[in-house]
Amino acid sequence: MIQFEALTKQFADGTLAMHNINLEIPKGQFCVLLGPSGAGKSTLLRSLNGLVEPTSGRIIFAGRPITGRQDLLFMRRRVAMVHQSFNLVPRLTVLTNVLCGLLGRASLIKSLLGVFPREQKHNACRLIESVGLSEEHVYRKASGLSGGQQQRVGIARAFIGDPEVVLADEPVASLDPRISRDIMQLLRNASQARNATVLCSLHQVDLAREFADRIVAMKTGRVVFDGSPSDLTDEVLGEIYGDEQSGSRQAEGASTIKGMLGLGSNRLGEAA
Amino acid sequence: MVERADTTGKRSVSEWTLRPEYTKRFIAATLLVVVLLTFSAQRTEIDRMMVMSGEALLSVTGITDESQVARGLGRIFGDMFPLVVAERREVGRIENFDPERLPWLGRLETEIQTLSQLNTNTLQMETIEVERQVLIEPLGYLRYVLWLMWQTIEIAIWGTILSVLIAIPLGYFGARNYAPFALLYHLSRTTSSFFRAMPELIIALFLVLAYGFGPIAGVLALGVHTSGFLGKFFAEDIENADKGPQEALLSTGANRVKVLIYTVLPQVAPSYTGYVQYILERNIRSATVLGIVGAGGIGQELKGRFEMFNFGHVSTILLVILLTVIVLEYIAGNLRKRMM
Ligand SMILES: Nc1ncnc2c1ncn2[C@@H]1O[C@H](COP(=O)(O)OP(=O)(O)OP(=O)(O)O)[C@@H](O)[C@H]1O
Ligand SMILES: [Mg+2]
Numbered sequence: 001m002i003q004f005e006a007l008t009k010q011f012a013d014g015t016l017a018m019h020n021i022n023l024e025i026p027k028g029q030f031c032v033l034l035g036p037s038g039a040g041k042s043t044l045l046r047s048l049n050g051l052v053e054p055t056s057g058r059i060i061f062a063g064r065p066i067t068g069r070q071d072l073l074f075m076r077r078r079v080a081m082v083h084q085s086f087n088l089v090p091r092l093t094v095l096t097n098v099l100c101g102l103l104g105r106a107s108l109i110k111s112l113l114g115v116f117p118r119e120q121k122h123n124a125c126r127l128i129e130s131v132g133l134s135e136e137h138v139y140r141k142a143s144g145l146s147g148g149q150q151q152r153v154g155i156a157r158a159f160i161g162d163p164e165v166v167l168a169d170e171p172v173a174s175l176d177p178r179i180s181r182d183i184m185q186l187l188r189n190a191s192q193a194r195n196a197t198v199l200c201s202l203h204q205v206d207l208a209r210e211f212a213d214r215i216v217a218m219k220t221g222r223v224v225f226d227g228s229p230s231d232l233t234d235e236v237l238g239e240i241y242g243d244e245q246s247g248s249r250q251a252e253g254a255s256t257i258k259g260m261l262g263l264g265s266n267r268l269g270e271a272a
Numbered sequence: 273m274v275e276r277a278d279t280t281g282k283r284s285v286s287e288w289t290l291r292p293e294y295t296k297r298f299i300a301a302t303l304l305v306v307v308l309l310t311f312s313a314q315r316t317e318i319d320r321m322m323v324m325s326g327e328a329l330l331s332v333t334g335i336t337d338e339s340q341v342a343r344g345l346g347r348i349f350g351d352m353f354p355l356v357v358a359e360r361r362e363v364g365r366i367e368n369f370d371p372e373r374l375p376w377l378g379r380l381e382t383e384i385q386t387l388s389q390l391n392t393n394t395l396q397m398e399t400i401e402v403e404r405q406v407l408i409e410p411l412g413y414l415r416y417v418l419w420l421m422w423q424t425i426e427i428a429i430w431g432t433i434l435s436v437l438i439a440i441p442l443g444y445f446g447a448r449n450y451a452p453f454a455l456l457y458h459l460s461r462t463t464s465s466f467f468r469a470m471p472e473l474i475i476a477l478f479l480v481l482a483y484g485f486g487p488i489a490g491v492l493a494l495g496v497h498t499s500g501f502l503g504k505f506f507a508e509d510i511e512n513a514d515k516g517p518q519e520a521l522l523s524t525g526a527n528r529v530k531v532l533i534y535t536v537l538p539q540v541a542p543s544y545t546g547y548v549q550y551i552l553e554r555n556i557r558s559a560t561v562l563g564i565v566g567a568g569g570i571g572q573e574l575k576g577r578f579e580m581f582n583f584g585h586v587s588t589i590l591l592v593i594l595l596t597v598i599v600l601e602y603i604a605g606n607l608r609k610r611m612m
Contacts, residue, residue: 019424047524050523051519051522076523076524076525077524077525079523080524080552081520082521083516083519083520085516086516087516087519087520088520089516089517089539090538091539091541092534096534100520100526100534101522101524101528102524103287103521103525103534104525104526108527108530111533111534112529114534157520161524184579206514
């Protein structure tokens with residue numbers, strides 16, 4: 001389904017966010033990306049919908065090398081994304097937010113007028129129900145939902161266009177553990193029902209072990225582990241997260257205090 | 273306070289350097305400003321203004337009796353009352369006049385006018401008395417002024433509509449993240465600031481030459497000038513809108529226009545409404561003045577009456593303008609409260 005061939009991304013400031021990535025992800029696989037902060041997980045995901053343009057190497061999507069604008073559009077229409085901070089439009093209703101997932105295909109005139117066909121609206125409602133929301137939410141503004149509910153809408157928006165690939169960049173980073181599991185479950189069920197490929201970055205190793213068909217770990221822009229969840233031993237984990245992981249575990253108490261003082265780095269804040 | 277022994281190698285309190293209240297630079301700068309202002313005061317006749325105003329004050333209090341300013345203002349204020357609200361027109365000059373169908377509150381009066389005339393037979397000047405009919409509408413002039421005021425508001429409304437229409441492309445292309453290429457961005461921003469910098473009175477002056485006297489010049493002048501403000505505000509709000517939702521939609525393959533409509537517009541809608549409302553308010557105020565250069569509306573009548581020294585009419589016009597502005601402020605204030 002997706003092939004990365006020697007994909008490399010160097011940002012204008014010299015940061016090497018991806019270095020010679022070679023991966024092949026078959027259709028229908030639930031692939032989790034692990035790795036410490038700054039490893040390049042987001043960069044890899046964003047290269048799949050054109051938000052990041054690789055410096056060298058190429059992506060082959062559904063057998064088609066992605067090189068020009070037309071290829072990019074071809075890929076974008078088949079790839080959907082679930083975002084860490086949900087990225088819903090706060091002042092639009094839940095229904096409109098979900099329908100926004102179809103804007104890539106809607107005609108310009110119709111979308112200018114804000115009209116969507118009845119059938120699409122019914123589809124959207126079915127999705128809204130399947131992600132665990134109900135009729136009362138349909139015309140509520142997205143800003144009036146809890147974080148967990150917003151991510152449900154985010155998932156509905158991703159799936160409305162019947163994507164072949166769903167990218168999820170830390171979809172549960174700002175949710176509590178119980179809701180996180182629900183959301184991951186939702187993501188897996190929805191993708192299994194459609195045989196969609198999922199590429200999901202996570203910071204929670206336990207969730208990765210539970211939901212992934214395959215785990216790819218990155219560190220400083222390189223793939224350092226690629227295997228099934230059972231291959232992901234504590235030893236391997238230590239290697240992936242280096243001293244940082246054990247260090248941060250030991251220093252958990254300290255990091256909480258640092259966080260309270262506003263000294264903690266973003267990563268420590270997330271881990272805490 | 274007890275002075276502590278110096279243990280850290282720092283100086284004792286009595287040795288601390290204290291700064292003077294006024295530095296030399298401050299004094300020099302002040303002197304420079306005073307000198308420059310003195311020169312400029314002569315050029316702008318500030319001295320003469322003070323002398324004349326002083327005279328006026330003295331003459332008002334009765335100490336002296338000669339003052340140009342007091343005389344001028346006195347004459348104008350004297351003529352401003354009573355307000356003229358009625359309209360008198362000679363029937364013979366009204367086209368298609370039908371005495372059976374008088375306008376609202378209208379009545380006919382016969383007045384006798386004495387004229388001096390040269391008698392062609394005797395070749396001598398003589399006075400004759402002519403009888404003529406005049407139509408009197410007691411509130412006729414007030415009605416006319418109110419109608420002009422409404423026309424002025426219409427000019428402002430159309431000026432605002434035009435302004436929004438011009439500002440939409442200026443805002444879109446003036447947003448760095450939406451302009452298709454840099455040249456268009458710079459062009460839009462420059463156009464915006466150029467429009468802002470051109471006073472509307474001067475734009476109107478030129479447009480009156482092109483389109484003739486009347487509302488066209490007023491509408492265009494207001495639209496062009498204020499689109500410079502709206503274009504800038506629109507563009508800045510687009511640039512500052514939350515990027516997350518925009519990326520989310522962009523990555524589904526939606527083009528920029530769709531992304532703008534579905535993510536940016538809902539975000540900026542409240543502030544855009546506020547800007548447009550403010551522009552409409554200020555356009556109504558400006559439209560009353562624009563007529564002075566012939567761009568239609570109530571200002572044109574005001575200027576005409578002023579030049580004919582009809583200060584009774586002038587005061588009616590001023591009163592109507594004043595009341596309109598007060599009512600508008602009230603309405604706008606209420607609207608704002610309701611929107612919040
Ligand atoms: N727009 C950018 N310009 C310059 N450097 C960037 C940019 N975006 C990301 N980077 C850098 O690229 C590297 C990889 O970033 P990336 O966001 O992919 O990491 P990540 O694995 O997603 O981290 P996290 O777990 O914190 O989200 C980092 O060093 C980051 O600072
Ligand atoms: Mg990331």
